[in-house]
Amino acid sequence: METLERFLTEHNFLVNLEPEFVKQIVGCASNVHFSAGDFICREGRDADKFYFIREGKVALDIHMPQRGPVTIMTLNSDQVLGWSWLFPPYRWQFNAQAKTDVAAIAVDGSCLRAKCINDRLFGYEILKRFSQILADRLQSTRLQLMDVYSANG
């Protein structure tokens, strides 16, 4: 527990979060490990967790007919994997596959949602931080769509 708390306190995503709030997350968290090639989540399955990546690389991909899996983005240490746990119907939108051995902290989504409902200030902090992730990824996607490296970019 102490290790989890120390790691989470230092994580980018939780910077300046009140220690009491960090403790609430720790109460829903556990250490997990994945080997290279393991699927951490699969598109369409229940999104009952999200992950703080401690070490390793994870590829988010989506399966396209005729083309197979297409990697949309990669995540590395100090990043957060998964926001589908936050919104109904709580299903993964993409596959996530470990590209290397991955050490992560898994957080139980339903456990954290319950705490967010019980403590609205805590819930606001969590939602605000996940909104930042969503905004960042939207911005990145826009840049990718602009195809800035093309001849007309």
Place this chain on the structure above:
Amino acid sequence: MSDQNVNPMLPDNFSISRIKTETDDTFTLELQPSKGILNLDFEPGQFNMLYVFGVGEIPISISGDPCSKDKLVHTTRVVGTVTKAMRKLRIGDQVGVRGPYGNPWPVELAKGKDVILVAGGIGLAPIRPVINHIIANRGDYNNVVLLYGTRTPQDILYPKEIAKWSEVHNILSFVTVDRAVGEWDGNVGVVTKLVARAPFDPHNAVAMACGPEVMMRFTILEMQKRGIPDESIFVSTERNMKCGIGMCGHCQFGAEFVCKDGPVFRYDKIAKLFEVWEV
């Protein structure tokens, strides 16, 4: 190169000694003076005006090693009439060269500091001389990080060199692509997001960025989030240059001329211009 006091618009003749295809639409020319010995000194970040006879003259960054005095190296991309014609040239063909021109990267200012190099697409070409300079003077610099983004894995410039910079010269390199294809096993996503992963001390660092202007705008935002002051961020800009010596006004960028005052600018000097749609 030659005595430019005679006529700065008069090019020197160079012959193509080597042509290397880098990617589908990018190639490198090595040029040597056709006659006589010319001073080929340049500073990282400078450019030459290359003239394809009978077609036209364009500015192209020098992408070779500043320590190498026997040839000029230019990597360019096929995007217009002149570069299309340039690609058809063969070894032994002649081109005209004027230069070197422009304000260079701040390699002296960066001594004793961390250096963050951010390149997008063909933007790695003008950054390579900085890396060559750092390698030749590695002890003068602290952490050196290269963040490089391209469209696809097939578009990565100088892949073997990037690996060597990392493995041999202690230049930490992160490469990412916007679109993964084939067996690519590396990073996928925009280069701007690599800034968060780069190890550097924002209070003792110099950042240099070169690539599409949109990419640089978002790169600067990420740098600012990390706490690098604007006066420690340098960007290489691109405008339609014609004379190369600040006379014709084709490349005017606000009160600056990109060919003479740039192409490398300290960001705080031109930050306002980055916010203007058309300058």
